[in-house]
Amino acid sequence: MRGGQRQALMLLxxxxxxxxxxxxxxxxxxxxxxxxxxxxxxxxxxxxxxLRSASQExxxxxxxxxxxxxxAAIATPKPLVVSRRVAFSVKQGPFSQWKYxxxxxxxxxxxxxxxxxxxxxxxxxxxxxxxxxxxxxxxxREVFSTGAVAVTLASTDPQKGRDIAERAVALAQITxxxxxxxxxxLRRASQFVYLTRSEGLGSAALLAMSFxxxxxxSRVGGLPEVVVDGExxxxxxxxxxxxxxxxxxxxDDPPYALVLxxxxxxxxxxHFGRLQMVERTLHAYRKVLGVT
Numbered sequence: 185m186r187g188g189q190r191q192a193l194m195l196l197x198x199x200x201x202x203x204x205x206x207x208x209x210x211x212x213x214x215x216x217x218x219x220x221x222x223x224x225x226x227x228x229x230x231x232x233x234x235l236r237s238a239s240q241e242x243x244x245x246x247x248x249x250x251x252x253x254x255x256a257a258i259a260t261p262k263p264l265v266v267s268r269r270v271a272f273s274v275k276q277g278p279f280s281q282w283k284y285x286x287x288x289x290x291x292x293x294x295x296x297x298x299x300x301x302x303x304x305x306x307x308x309x310x311x312x313x314x315x316x317x318x319x320x321x322x323x324x325r326e327v328f329s330t331g332a333v334a335v336t337l338a339s340t341d342p343q344k345g346r347d348i349a350e351r352a353v354a355l356a357q358i359t360x361x362x363x364x365x366x367x368x369x370l371r372r373a374s375q376f377v378y379l380t381r382s383e384g385l386g387s388a389a390l391l392a393m394s395f396x397x398x399x400x401x402s403r404v405g406g407l408p409e410v411v412v413d414g415e416x417x418x419x420x421x422x423x424x425x426x427x428x429x430x431x432x433x434x435x436d437d438p439p440y441a442l443v444l445x446x447x448x449x450x451x452x453x454x455h456f457g458r459l460q461m462v463e464r465t466l467h468a469y470r471k472v473l474g475v476t
Contacts, residue, residue, distance in 0.1 A: 185215040185216065185219065187269070187316065187387035187388065188248060188249065188267070188269050189214075189215060189216040189219075190387070191248075191267075191316055191317065191387065191461070192208075192216060192248045193216060193219055193220060193223075194317055194319070194458055194461070194462075195317075195461065195462060195465060196208060196220060196223075196225055197223065198317075198458060198459070198461070198462030198465075199462065199465075199466075200225070201462075202462065202466065206225065206226070207225075207226045207227075207228065207238060207242070208220050208225055208226065208227045208228070209227075209228050209229070209230035209231075209234060209235055209238065209252075210227060210228075210229070210230055211229070211230060212229040217229075230252070230255070232255055232258065232259050235255055235256065235259040235260060236259040236260060239256075239259070239260035239262050240262075242262055243262070243263070243469075243473060244262055244263040244264070244265060244288075244469060244472055244473060245260050245262050245263070245264050245265070246264075246265045246266075246267070246469075247264065247265070247266045247267065247287075248267045249267075249269075250270075253266045253283060253287065254283055256286075257282075257283045257286035257287070263288045263289075263472045263473060264286060264287045264288050264289075265287070265288065265289045265290075265291060265468060265469065265472060266287040266289070266290050266291070267290075267291045267293070267314075268290050268291065268292050268293065268297050268301060268384075269293045269297070269384045269385070270297070270382075270384050271296060271297060271300060271382045271383055271384045271404075271405040271406065272300070272382060273300055273303065273304055274300065274301060274303070274304025274305065274306065275304075276304070276305075281305070284304070284305070284306060287310070288310070288472045289310055289311075289312060289468050289471065289472050290306060290310055290311045290312070291312050291313075291314040291464075291465065291468055292311055292312070292313050292314070293313075293314065293315065293316060293384045293385040293406065294313065294315065294384055294385040294405070294406030294409050295313055295406070295409055296384070296385075296405050296406040296409065297313075297384045297385070297405075297406060298311050298313050312464065312467070312468045312471075313464075314461060314464040314465055314468065315385065315409075315455060315456050315460070315461060315464075316385055316387045316390055316456060316461060317456060317457055317458035317459070317460060317461030317462065318387075318390050318391060318393075318394045318452050318456050318457060318458060319394075319458050320394055320453070320457070331359070331374070332358045332359065332374050332375070332431075332434070332435035333358075333359050333360075333361065333372060333373050333374050333375075334353065334358050334359065334360045334361070334373065334374070334375045334376070334377050334400075334431055335360070335361045335363050335366070335369045335370055335373040335375075335376050335377070335392070335397075336349045336360060336361070336362060336363065336376070336377040336378065336379065337362070337363060337366070337378070337388060338362040338363055338364045342381075343380060343381045343382050344379065344380050344381075345379030345380050345381060345402065345422060346362070346379075348379050348422055348423070348424055348427060349362075349377055349379050349427070351424035352377075352379075352424040352425075352427035352428040352431060353428070353431070355424055355425060355428035356427075356428040356429075356431040356432050356435070358431050358432070358435055360377070361373065366388060366391055366392070367391070370391070370392055370395045370397060371395070373392075373395075373397055374397070374434070374435070374438070374441060375397060375398050375399070375400060375431065375434045375435070375441060376388075376389065376392035376395075376397045376398070376399045376400070377399075377400045377401075377427065377431065378392070378399060378400070378401045378402065378407070379401075379402050379422060379427065380402050380404060380405070380407075381402070381404065381422060382404065382405055383402070383404055383405035383406055383407050384405060384406050385405070385406040385407070385409065385410060386401065386405075386406065386407045386410050386411075389401055389407065389410050389411060389417075390410055390452055390456050392448075393410070393411075393416060393417075393445075393448035393449060393451065393452045394449060394452050395445075395449075396445040396446060396448065396449040397445050397448070398416070398417050398418070398434055398441045398442075398444035398445045398448065399411050399416065399417035399418075399444075399448060400417060400418045400420060400427065400430045400431060400434070401417060401418075401419055401420070402419070402420065402421075402422050403419040403420060403421060404422070407419070410456075411448075412447075412451065415444070415447050416444055416447045416448035416451050417444055417448060418430040418433070418434070418444075
C-alpha cells in the first residue's frame with residue numbers, strides 16, 4: 185500500500201460517503217484489493233474482459249496508474265479520467281500518444297506534474313490539479329519526545345535516496361528510523377526526512393506534516409508545493425552534507441522545529457485534506473460528464 189493505493193482507497197470511501205456507487209478492479213489479493221474488500225466495497229479482479237463488461241453500467245472509468253490507463257483506453261468507450269502521480273515526462277511514441285489522447289481528463293497530483301503533462305502535449309484544458317488528501321487521525325502535537333529522532337522511508341527504490349540518508353545521518357550523528365510503518369514510527373519522531381530523486385508530490389511528507397512534524401525534503405518535483413522552505417520544513421539538495429546540516433539545525437533548535445511542525449500541520453489542513461481531494465475529484469467528474 186504505497187501512496188497511490190492509499191489515495192485510491194481514500195477516494196472510494198469519500199465517494200461512497202457522498203452517495204456514489206463505486207466498483208474497484210484491482211490485482212487479486214493485492215494490499216489495495218484486500219483493504220477495499222475489508223471495507224465492504226465491490227472489488228473484482230482486474231482484467232480486460234471484466235473492465236469491458238463492468239464499465240457498461242458505469243458513468244465513467246477512473247484509471248489510477250499507467251497499466252490501468254492502457255487497459256481502459258483499449259476496453260471501454262466510457263468517459264475516461266486518469267490520475268497522474270509520477271514526475272517523469274510523457275512518452276512521445278505513437279502508441280503512447282494515442283493512449284493519452286484517449287483520456288478525457290487528467291488529474292495531476294501537483295502543479296509540477298501538470299506542467300510535465302502540458303510539456304508532453306496534453307492540452308491544459310484537459311488537466312486538473314488534485315492534491316493528495318490526508319486524514320487527521322493524529323491530534324496536533326505540542327511537544328516532541330526527548331532527544332532527536334529522525335524518520336525516513338525504508339524503501340529500497342534507488343529513486344528514493346536511502347543512500348543519501350544513510351550518509352547524512354552518519355554525519356549528523358542523529359538517531360534515524362528507516363520505517364516500514366510510518367503511521368507508527370512518526371509518533372516517536374522529532375523530524376521526518378524525505379529524500380528522493382523524482383517525486384510527483386510526496387504523500388509521505390504530507391502524512392508527517394499532519395503529525396505536526398517538521399519535514400526535510402529534496403528540492404525536486406512537486407515537493408516544494410508541499411514543503412515551504414523555512415516555514416513548514418527545510419528543502420535541501422540531494423547531497424549528504426546539506427541534509428546533515430538541516431537535520432542538525434532541527435535537532436539543535438527544538439522551538440524552531442516545533443514552529444515548523446505547527447505550520448506544516450496548518451498547511452495540510454488548509455490545502456491537503458481528504459474532503460478537498462474528494463471534492464476536487466468529483467468536480468473533475470462533473471466536468472467530464474457535463475453536469476453541475
